[in-house]
Amino acid sequence: MIAHIEKVENGYLAIYERHLKHPVEEVWSYLTDNEKLQKWFSELLVDELREGGVIKFDMGDGTFDELSILELKLNSVLEFSWWVDTVRFELSEESGGCLLKLIEKIHTITNHTPRDLAGWHVCLDVIEALLDGRTIERKEEWKIWYEKYIKEIEKVTQQ
Template identity: 90%
Template sequence: MLARIEKGETGYSATYERHLNHPVEEVWSYLTDNEKLPKWFAELRVDELREGGVIKFDMGDGTFDELSILELKMNSVLEFSWWVDTVRFELSEESEGCLLKFIEKIHTITDHTPRDLAGWHVCLDVIEALLDGRTIERKEEWKIWYERYVKEIQKVTKQ
């Protein structure tokens, strides 16, 4: 399912939802455990898991950008800066597992935005696949979702 992309007063938001057949604590571990995190997003590492703490992004050239943790509620909310934007993971219990909601607040739509949206979409799919004991072909999936997000961004920016 595509993210819901909306224009707001101060930018845009993209909201993804995944109903996962796994407990909140297990899903949370994929968001915050440095042994599991690289399985779905190789460049991220949690440096200090606390509000005001840091998540490091490996730039691939020997340097790291520091992303600030803006809000943290254990097993529930992880929000951090994504350069000028923010990303937020919210987990809530459901009868058969949990709801994972991911929200990216986007300051400005750029040519790169559909790439990022497709990337987040595939990352969430990879988390679900890992939890289910499956694998997915990331590059092929990304190409499919990228084309869809290009069209979605065009719709939203023409409003």
């Protein structure tokens, strides 16, 4: 399901929801356990899993950017800086599994925004596939969602 994107006071929100047939603790491990994290977002590495801690982003050139963990509630909330924006994962139990919400607070829409949105979309699909024991062709999926997010951004910015 495509993210809901809306204009808010200081920018934009992109809200993704996934209803997963897996317990909160299992889904949480994909967000915070480096071995599992590498399977869906290989550039991220949790360095210090605590509020005020650090998630490192591998820039691919031997350097790392440090993203600050802004809020952490075990098996419930992981929010971190995403350069000038923020990314927040929320987990809550529901019948037969859990709800995974990803909320990206976007300061300014740029030409790169649809790329990021498509990337997060595919990341969530990959997490679900991994939990279900499946695989996804990421590049092909990303291309499809990238085109859709270009259109979604156009809708929101023309309001």
